[in-house]
Amino acid sequence: MPKFFVPAEAIQANEIVLTAQNAAHANVLRLRPGEEVIACDGCGTDYRCTVSTVQADRVCLTVREAVPSCSEPCVRASIYMAYAKADKLEHVIQKATELGAYEIVAFPSDRCVSRPDDKSLAKKLERWQKIAASAAEQSGRGTVPQVVTLSSFRAAVARALQAELAVNFYENEHARTFSAALADGLPHTVSLMTGPEGGYTEAEVAYAAAQGMQTCTLGRRILRCETAPLCALSALMYACGEF
């Protein structure tokens, strides 16, 4: 069933009006009066609706019932990904949203080959947030993950440590496993941090560990920078009983 995220002001007692991109999307889907759709406030409530009228720039929905979104995972997973080439970061934003990430945080690190300048960042952030919104709709999420950018590796470590469990995945860590890090009881909030194309410097890994992050392996194979966060997130969701 098609799903649309709508701003709070679009939600009236018994009616929701799709405008702008939502209306355009509804027209692309060739929605007709009588069809069923879901409108979601992006804050955990799904509105089950019936299409009442369709115009090019305005699609009216009649609300049948409001129900809590049931598709949000029980664990809040924050993906911390060092800046990578644009298509890789966008790939991770889309896939991490599908897989249930709470937020995606991008940050620079020493060996990043790509880092946006301040001038282009606002525009890129807008684009990244749209990718997250679109993936959230397609996968039936109850919220849209926020995409956040930070200005330094140290800021990323400090923010990641606010979660109950903060893990830094490093290809030269061979002993400590992610399952060992989860063995002390499943956390409600987790930060999963991965490095750039060129890998972390040893100094970065040492700094994150000294601050309190756990350094873990993702197995004996070298994962690409866009594969590692999605592998870790999939494993976390599995470990937390999501599937």
Next chain:
Amino acid sequence: MPKFFVPAEAIQANEIVLTAQNAAHANVLRLRPGEEVIACDGCGTDYRCTVSTVQADRVCLTVREAVPSCSEPCVRASIYMAYAKADKLEHVIQKATELGAYEIVAFPSDRCVSRPDDKSLAKKLERWQKIAASAAEQSGRGTVPQVVTLSSFRAAVARALQAELAVNFYENEHARTFSAALADGLPHTVSLMTGPEGGYTEAEVAYAAAQGMQTCTLGRRILRCETAPLCALSALMYACGEF
């Protein structure tokens, strides 16, 4: 350290000669005499070597020692993926190889929007196998996963059932989890099957279940056809103690 898969005939007692694409790749990497590389027979043995001479079409390596590849997972995971648009299948071949898949099997199903004809299949299979080989080298695998194509969904189900555990992931399955399927003891061989862009038909899911495959969920979010197999594979590797 750079890794090259070499044919058996290239491996002499104390010398390995890189030719053709391997030699070209060594030149792209600007390897110089004295540098260390790994040559792998693709059957589980790594040869630790030192570069002795470099020419455009011929790079000679001196073998220092032969050691068993330690990067192969303990579980043999076969990925069964319904044909998807070319870029999605290629994406899964690359990523599943990184994540430790034993083989990738592509098959047609009712709602596949894309299925190659016999004429183009041989050429595509060659391309897909190259993608697997390249990903195996980059991720440090000890073997190159085979890419296999089958001509029908029924053939895929029959082949998948040869594994100790054969799971079919279906977005309309909400009760049976993958962890429940793994709860009876970790298998040595597993088939992980996922559907096409448009999803399976109910008849297909019923057929696979009647033949003996377990129908499982991958969580309450709808995953794209290229996300689902990699999510399942990541979870399996985690469950089997790989990380």
